[in-house]
Amino acid sequence: MEQEWKDIAIAALDKAYVPYSHFPVGACLVTKDGKTYQGINIENASFGLSNCAERTAFFKAVSEGEKEFIHLVVAGHTPEPISPCGACRQVMAEFCDPDMPVTLLGDNQVETQMTVRELLPYAFTEKDL
Template identity: 65%
Template sequence: MKLNQVMTEKLIDGATKMLEKAYVPYSHFPVGASLLTSDGEIYNGCNIENASFGLSNCAERTAIFKAVSEGKKQFDYLVVTGGTEDPISPCGACRQVMVEFFEPDMPVLLTNTKGDKFETTVKELLPGAFRSEDMN
């Protein structure tokens, strides 16, 4: 799915605004995400750290879990941003959660605060992913 420029910019803006809400007292590395559902709703997320690092949650998973907790299960587009030199790259845990809830060909736009962009898909982010069908 190719979004129009207005919607793409709205999602980038939503993800960027989440950088200010990130709770990152340990890493000082804020990340923001903005997720578009198939019915046009937007769920934003930021990373939330914990002194017990394993209990921290990434921006992408925050946005996904917020949407799923509200009954949303159909998604069209995800934007992720951060203060990285190149467009930010999701961690492995986030990639696996994306595989659980997104179609393989769903676009994911990776950005940074400098305005660089790289559009990819869920399948390209995690080729050979372990999927729910593998449990059958």
Template identity: 65%
Template sequence: MCETKKNEWVDLAQAAYEHSYVPYSHFPVGACLVTKEGQVYTGVNIENASFGLTNCAERTAFFKAVSEGHTEFKHLVVAAKSEDPVAPCGACRQVMIEFCEPTMGVTLVSREGKLKETTVGELLPYSFTDKQMEGN
């Protein structure tokens, strides 16, 4: 993968978090999800007074992409306005494993641009997938 492209995705994820709706946590997160065809979907976290109805940036990006017919992805960037890169929550990790190969790259980014490179499989080892439901 081209570093220039990844830098563009990082910039998009960081720009996206400026549109987060975070009146309760004040913790904006942005995501940039790239399809295998190279189409880009961004997402932000959107909070709700009923906290269980809050949606994370990663899931927002996935749901936007899937709702437009994309189910194959090649990279995800998650940017937070934090000192260090932060990882997706458990719910986001489960959505990621539904649509992504375990080897797909994930870049985590802090507000100052610190990067942590990982994969979907490293974020959710021993994941629950459709393969566990085969034969039922």
């Protein structure tokens, strides 16, 4: 299954709306039941209104009632595996188990796997409120 998830994230690169940065990012978020949600980054001329691929996938899934996730794949056209931004890491911390695996992909099948906890140690969570 993991190759299918990688393929979904990579296919999303062609759908990304990136007229300003020309930096496409794709994501595939997998639910506990094996359902997948594809995400793309969507830019806006007012850059602060842009949205990352990871958050797009999460927001699509959560808007459909999903809240239990087992894996996230993030793909980019980068020489090394792409790294999620801080905002995306915080969204991961909100909805995912800290030990959930996250696969990061770059070009030429370069990849690494980390956990949500490794991406955002000492995450701010509901326990901190």
